[in-house]
Amino acid sequence: MSFAIGVVLFAVALVLSVAWHECGHMWAAQATGMKVRRYFVGFGPTLWSTKRGETEYGIKLIPAGGFCDIAGMTPYDELADDERDRAMYRQKPWKRFVVLLAGPAQNILLGLVLVFIVAIAFGLPKIGPDANNAPVYVDKATCVAPSTDAKGEPVACSGPSPAAQAGLRSGDQVVAINGHRVDNNADLIMTTWKTSGTAQLEVLRDGKTLTLDVPVAQVQRMQRADDGSLKPITVGAIGVQLNTPPEPINHYNVATAVPGTFSFTGQLLVETFKALVSLPSKVSGLWAAVTGGERATDSPVSVYGASVMGGQTVERGQWSVFLLLLISVNLFLGLFNLVPLLPLDGGHMAIVGYEKGRDTVRRWFGKAPGGVVDYYKLMPITYAVVIVMAGFMVLTLTADIVNPIKIF
DSSP, X not given: OHHHHHHHHHHHHHHHHHHHHHHHHHHHHHHTTOOEEEEEEEEEEEEEEEEETTEEEEEEEEEEEEEEEETTSSTTSOOOGGGTTTOGGGSOHHHHHHHHHHHHHHHHHHHHHHHHHHHHHTOEEOOSTXXXXXXXXXXXXXXXOSOBOTTSOBOOOOSOOHHXXXXXXXTOEEEEETTEEOOSHHHHXXXXXXXXXXXXXXXXXXXXXXXXXXXXXXXXXXXXOTTSOEEEEEEEEXXXXXXXXXOSEEOOOHHHHHHHHHHHHHHHHHHHHHHHHTGGGGHHHHHHHHTTSOOOTTSOOOHHHHXXXXXXXXXXXXXXXXXXXXXXXXXXXXXXXXXXXXXXXXXXXXXXXXXXXHHHHHHHTTOOOOOOOOHHHHHHHHHHHHHHHHHHHHHHHHHHHHSOOOOO
């Protein structure tokens, strides 16, 4: 039940995020003197509406975002007599640019506010390539279980630990194995799994660096396959238990949360930008996931997939992760809409920038402004972008249905 509630909550949060995006366009248009005819949440038949001033507000049947209808968004809009001078395409470039930028800015602003809330309530996770890095310390040496049971639990064992016999002690920091610098506990474990014969450990003890040759035992362990089942595999083991690393969370009070929020949001925007740039390279991975391959945890997700992940977080009571997912979606929406391609906001902004630059150059040569761009000439490119985006969305949705990402 909690999973279903989480799915619905996250889906509603996504709809509201898009509606908030459209609020940015509406408020900026009203503030700069343009006429906003309609503001609706959803699409399709109207369920409810009311008129306030010159704007009709309402809710439509299909909860898939929303829209803001500004008079004269293009020269081809039909305009009433009182709309001609206020048409968006006839306004100064800076006004049009502000209205277009306001939508993505709303998503980024919402992300910033939610980051502050998470910082105060839960703390913020460390992000970036070094987020999971932590020194690897030995807790104690243990015997090596030769195998595991059907559930993957090691069977009873006895005898000396290979690591202890080689001189490894509690409190030692393992710096490297066979020349490979270890970043964290998981790195040491997985590297040991792939090792046979003798492992050369570089250890830091009392400020001194030691090199220990540890014999590696070959044992049977269980590994989870793509279908979720446990499969026995043979791996290396040296008989050592590691200290639990510190939680990669930064905690804040109200005062320190302000700079922490801006720092974290900035880092997250950088990571989001990298993810956006890498989208074309993810197509092959999504196709592999659809056709039976492994689904990468960093692959794109659809609205359906994001909602399912939101349900997983609520099911486990991980509200901080729920909010972080919502933050990531809003930052992605903000940056994605800035891409300079029609029909995205960034495409319209690029046209405004082109018109401004062109008219500036024409003015240098004593010529009159060149007029508005003919959108009809850009329709083939726009249709091509829409088709590519639709195909990518269908592929992502299919992957989320047949091979979903499990975040826990």
